[in-house]
Amino acid sequence: MVQLPTFEHTPMEGVETAYKTVYDKFHTHTTKPIEWRLKQLRKLYWGMRDNMDLINAACLKDLGKPVHETYLSEVGWCMNDIIFVCKNLAKWVKDESAPDIDLLNKIVSPTIRKDPMGVVLIIGAYNFPFQLSIGPLIGAIAAGCTVVLKPSENAPAAGAVIEKIFKESLDPSAYQCVQGGVPETTSLLNNKWDLIFYTGNAAVGTIIAKKAAETLTPIVLELGGRNPAIITKNANVRLAARRLYWAKVHNAGQVCVSQNYILIDKEKLAEFLQELKNTIAEFYPDGVKNSKDYARIVNNRQWQRLKKMLDESKGKILLGGTMDEADRFLEPTVVQVDDPTDSLLVDESFGPLIPIYPVNDLDEAIRLANKVSDTSLGIYPFGNKKETARVLNETRSGGASINDGFFHASIPTLAFGGVGQSGTGSYRGKASFDAFTHRRSFTKTPGWMESLLAIRYPPYTGKTKQFRQMNEQKPTFDRDGNVYFTSRLKAWLFGTNTLVVVLLAVGIQQYMQRRSKL
Template sequence: MVELPPFEHTSLDTLATVGDTLRASFLSHKTRPIEFRLVQLRKLYWALKDNAELITEACKLDLGKPSFETYLTELSWCMNDIIFMQKNLARFAADESAPDISFSNKFFAPKIRKDPLGTALIIGAFNFPIQLSLGPLIGAISAGCTAVLKPSEASPHAAAVMQKIVAESLDPSCYTVLQGAVPETSALLDQKWDKIFYTGSANVGTIIAKKAAETLTPVTLELGGRNPAIITKHADPRLAARRLLWAKTLNAGQVCVSQNFTLIDKEMVDPFLREMKICLSEFYPEGARKSPDYARIVNARQFQRVKKMLDETSGNIVLGGTMDEADLFIEPTVVQVTDLNDSLIKDESFGPLLPIIAVDDLDEAIKIANQVHDTPLGLYPFGNKAEVDKVIAQTRSGGVSINDGYFHASIPTLAFGGVGTSGSGAYRGKASFEVFSHRRSVTSTPAWIESMLDARYPPYTLKKGNQLKKMQELTPDFDRQGRSIGWGGWLMGLLGVKSLAVAVVAIGIRLYLQRRSRL
């Protein structure tokens, strides 16, 4: 067992001044050069690689997380993200030419410049303590921001390891990790930031959004949601059972994007439950409790919260149900529920609970999904193409994984985020750069173009008005009823009816003369 660094709360005196220090570094323009950002990213990569054993041990102590899951969802994720970002950073940061609405605008060289927002506050989450903390930090570094990272105190070993990694690898005048709980977080939120990035619960997200609104600070909120899975009568029951069970047993179900409940066609209930039982025995042949591949609930408070939900359900436990608070163990548990106000439905479980609700048809499933949570973080339809297309067309969500459990959230280059009550803003891949950047519109007006601009100056005359119309007025390709009139109508509008008629006659005469000459 490796020796882990200790977790120590940051003093309030340090908290009061750290923002000023990082802001001064940003205003010195230290982080703006692309090469500086690349060096920071590359150093962070090697620090993660060199401290892989510490990270693995920390996640095991905090969450009972298997080494395999730590590598898959924490370590390799962040390292691959760094490699992707540093390879593409110059392209992401390059100026973009603005789309032209008229040819004359080209003379003003309109472009979009990518500017860093400034000094960012990043507040991480406990369930994937490395990924959900360093992932946003990678974006902040790439965009040219300075940043404070405040990891979750609920995963203290991982938080301490991240503090060590950042302190030893990154420029301390630009990036730092601060530790603490509610008092320390509140003290940080009392400061003025240029960006706040928060991952966690909707309740805390609401508090942060209100606090940020006092200083008009932009916020990205990555929240959870009562995410529905939908299994239609044409779905493959084994495929659905296998994939949804995996989604609810990874990290012992402490995954914000996993399904919170499953709406299943009544014809599929029995086949699905049979397959779920088979899959559970395949995943954990000796039982989840004895398996080294099954994580634990993060702490006693979260254990009691999940236990209370299960204690209060009026549903029927059809699989699992075993718990042990001393070991923070909760077995994967399938519960058949009939009441939408059930404790397992009305709140997010954030644990290995799998409530299912039988429905008469797909329309009822869609209606319930929209009723329970109209903007979940994820949506998971299982069925044929027509059924899946209908589900996507008639629902909303942050993302969708068709015939799977949150696969969309496992692709590092695919923008990830919620909508409505499941969050705002997105990150990962290029989106991580963009979420910490400002798209700054820039034009350059040359001196020689002054004669063209003369029409905008007073006194205004009819001649100047006509000149402006010629310069910027576009011709519509639709009629007064909103119907497209196609290229023929567009050409008629461009040339005028008389001009078009003359052109048609001229073309006809020319074709006639060519034919006569060949004869």
């Protein structure tokens, strides 16, 4: 049995010290060289690898999380992302030539430089305490930022291990870990940051957004979502049952991208329920409660919240429903609801509750999905190609997985983020580097251009016409928005058909040459 470090709140004076430390460090500019960043990332990798047993123990203590799930969505996820970033960082940090610049402006070498945003605050979440804290940190280090990380106080064992990794692996003048709850977080937010990155619920996200607005601080918000799954009449019901049930048993449903409810064609309901029973028997042959492969609810407050949601629902429990508060156990519970305003549909459960709402057809499913959760974090359509394409085209969400439960969110190098009520901004892989990077445009004007630039200086007499002739581009369309025929012809000749035209011209030329020799 490994000995976990003790979780202790950071003293309030220590909160201010942490901010001042990373603020001063950033302004020394020593975090900007790429080799310095890479060294920190490499040390972070080994800090996680060398503390893997502690990470497993912390996730087990905080969430009852199986070791397999901890590796799948915490340790392996973060370590692979570090490797990916290290392999690509030299390419990402290079200056970029600005695209689509006209010939005259090319003289001043329009360029995009990648600068770090600066001093950033990262606030993690409890459900994936390492992934959702270390994941953003990887991007911040890669971008050259300095960081104060505030792990979730609801996963204290994980927070203590994160602090240990910080102290042992990272430069303490650039990266600080602050432990605590509302008072410590409030104290942190009273400082001026260059970026705030928050993962959690929309209520706290709103508070953070308001606070950031006071100092015009940019934010990345990764929030939850009332995510719909849609099962059409042409769906593979067996796959839908297995994949959506897994999405609700992974981490005991404490996953912001798992489906919040299922909209299913009435014709498929009975078959789907039978396939769910088959899935449960396969996944947990000795029962869910007796399995070591099923996590627990993080604390009693969250357990009571989920129980209250279930008690207040007017739906009918079809499968599951067993509870044990002392063990923080809540069995995955399938509930049929017939009211679109039922609390299980309109509120995010963030737990192993599986409400099912039967619909008449795909039209009704799409209409309800847009009404209940207009900008969800994810959407999960099961059906044929035409049906799933309709769902993607006629709904909005941060991401989507077709014929699966949140597969898109399990790929560390695929940009992940919400839209509208489910968040703003994205990260992971290169998107993490971009999230903490300012794309700084600049030009270099040579001295010999001064005679050309005289057109912009007063007096302006006679210069306007000349400047318009030099600068003004001609439209390729008329007042009705139709493209001129000559423009379409030009596009055809010099666009995608250029190769065909060239080959045709060469062929004609060769033919004429042969004819002339006869």
